[in-house]
Amino acid sequence: MALGFIYWLSDFYNIRNLFINSLSEIRLDRSHWLFILGIFAVVFLNLWHYAGSVYSLNFQGLDDYHAYFVYPHKMLQMGSLGPDPFSERRLSSLGGHPFLQTFVLSALGNENLHLIDPGVSFLISVGLLLGYFKDKNLRKEAAILLLFIFLCIYYPQLNTSSTVTGTAMFLSLFRSLDWEEMESSRWIPNACIVALVTAGVWSLKTSLIPACTILVIASYFFYILGAKGDRRTAASECLLAGILTLLLLLPWMISMYQSSGTLLYPLLGKGYHGSAYGTYLHKNFTLVQALKVSIGSVINVYGVSVGLLGFAILRWRNWTISGREAPLSFLISAAVVMPIIGLSTGGTDSYRYGFPVISAAIIVLMTGAFIQTEAGEKSKLSNTAPVLIAMVVAGIMIGNNSNSLKLRYSEFAGNIKSGINNVALVSDQQIAQHIKMQQSIAEGETLLTRLERPFLLDFKRNKILLADWPGGASPPPGMPLFKGSEPLADYLTSQSIRYVAYSYAKEAAYSKSFLSSSISTENTWLRNQAENAWDFQANLKELGNNRQRLYDDGDIFVLDLLSRKKLK
Known part of the structure; x- marks a missing residue:
């Protein structure tokens, strides 16, 4: 973390003049009152969201107290997660998120364990989106609108495991794959970047692995397919990225094997999971139930939203393969992973487990709809159709969880009050x-x-x-x-x-x-x-x-x- 902070200071120093010039170019007058109001709304929601996540007494006893609080405490005291063969949640991730939580507990207390997720992760996600909007030369009005929509998408936080952290990591992975500076001549550094971010996503939570894998494989498939004369270099980058990802994950995997009998549950074996003995999980899960769960995980608000945005992107896109096709790969990942997560959880909270990829994919696809509209040369109606579809999706997403969203933001006031009064979680x-x-x-x-x-x-x-x-x-x-x-x-x-x-x-x-x-x-x-x-x-x-x-x-x-x- 110290090295990363030092690198950020160095990078910021190098681009300081560009940053200052960008600020000096901002010109606002009274005619832009709606845009100014939008900026204030986005900034306020960001600050309110972060402040309400710094300190909290709202934790999930069954998950957090029984396990997720334990792991970072144990890592700080023992130096590692260590073996815990009776812990089912030990199998649910390689340990990346508890590792992040140790940075909080090394300086703060249990009351601050929402600080990284959703607090810091939301700020990072907003920063990644701002950079993406700038790269795509998106109009500032559209950028503010999309940020407002993103901040109003309800995140299903049940416990302190990775939720919004996964969103930030998926946005980071998408931006890496979509980065124009990843030229084919620099395939070794490219593979290192992709491997680092992919390994980070894999380490957070097992439920994120299918979506992450599909996204990366789909992107490299399009990259190799469209490379034509330079396919060997593209294939070499893909192979190296895969090898480096496994090498980066190997220490975590060995630790899981020593603890729970599998290098990676369930992809590389069930290990000590109860299902290995035929006494746990889905013992009465019939084919009819599996079909019902699969259909239900797709035919819902989030499946419909991804489907509508997918239609908007595919209907008006240029069908020539260009580069890594990161947005199209993201669409494929979000669409395919929903029934996979539904089946793996028996239909329970499938949106919560899929939120990191679904939320990131929806905002990326919405951005694509605005980009298509601004670059379109068709008739006025067909040119604005992608944006209209995107706004319908925004209405569906926000309206479906409006009451929950209000409660979430009202809870932040109580969290801030508890933090000011320093109310202890444990006596x-x-x-x-x-x-x-x-x-x-x-x-x-x-x-x-x-x-x-x-x-x-x-x-x-x-x-x-x-x-x-x-x-x-x-x-x-x-x-x-x-x-x-x-x-x-x-x-x-x-x-x-x-x-x-x-x-x-x-x-x-x-x-x-x-x-x-x-x-x-x-x-x-x-x-x-x-x-x-x-x-x-x-x-x-x-x-x-x-x-x-x-x-x-x-x-x-x-x-x-x-x-x-x-x-x-």
Whole structure:
């Protein structure tokens, strides 16, 4: 990060005169009042959005507290993610996003873990779009309008995992592929740039990999196809970019293999995932359900929006292959990946997982519609048709989530107030509770946890393992579920796990009453997760009745699985 900041200062110093000249060329008068108002609206939304993301008490307990808070804390204390074979979320990414979060926690606190996503990531995305608009010589009025639309696209933030960060990375990848200075004669540096950004996207979250891969492959396909006499150089760049991407990801992949038994889930094996034992995820997912999910993931607001913009681009485009065809490749990626994500999640929150590529693709395709209109030489009606379609899409996207968008921006006021008052996310009493609990076992011992706030533990003192989604991941032969408490105890002790900590009073914030509405749906993924977790927790509760409790404060207990209670 320090090297990147130094490079930015050096780059800014070199272009300082160009920047100053650009500012001096701006001329505004009262006749441009609408444009001035648009600038103020965009700047205000940006600042309000960022300020509301700096400090927050709104986090998702099941995802953030159980796992996503843990990983950066563990990385800072231990120096790496380390092995965590019982953590299902450990398989959901190579670890790039927790690595980014360590920069926040190295200077700030848990309350600031929305700072990068969406805070900083939104600013970076806006900057990337401004640069793109400038490269395409887009009129300033159109640029402000598109930025306003982008800031009004509702982002489905459920937890602190990568959402808007993925958008920024996809925009960065698109701009790299669309960059006019990537000449064929510089194919080695070109491959390095593409590989760096591609590896960054891959590392953030497994759900981003299909869209990223399709985008890069499609772009290189068009590049090689249109290269004609220089196809060997184009093919060499493609091959080198692929090799460099894998080399950049290899350390992360080795770490995942050491932890969870696969270099990359699920592309290179299931590893320790529960589905490898036939007891987890989509065990009742029929062909009819698969078709229903696939169709539903496309026939919705976002699928229709991408389809309309795709029509606007394809209907009036010049069908000669030119360069890397980054916009067309982005369209293909967004269209193909929606049913893929739908199938992989059983239809649950498919838009949330696909948001990074869908949001980036929509704003890029909208920009393409404006570019076509400004460069068009057809009749007035056909010339403006792409922009009209783009405005219809903007209305659909914003109108569909207008209420959620209002709530999101109103939440920022509460976040800013909490930040000013420095309201703590975790009390001193809760911190002391976890310190005392952990001291009930000897230093260096392994502890399997099913806690409400495991991120408060000292990861240097003990080897801490997370049962974040019980049964979702576990070493062979797999965690025994629905077989009673004693087989579970035998399995854990066979894995050299003697001590288990459980927030039994609150059922680790995952009781049946808490999620009864969620599992009543037809989604087998959610229902499977819930049923496995409840069975695991019921077994821990039963073990709490016949195993020695080394610690019990009425909220959390620590069990010694090798010490049975003496009968009275």
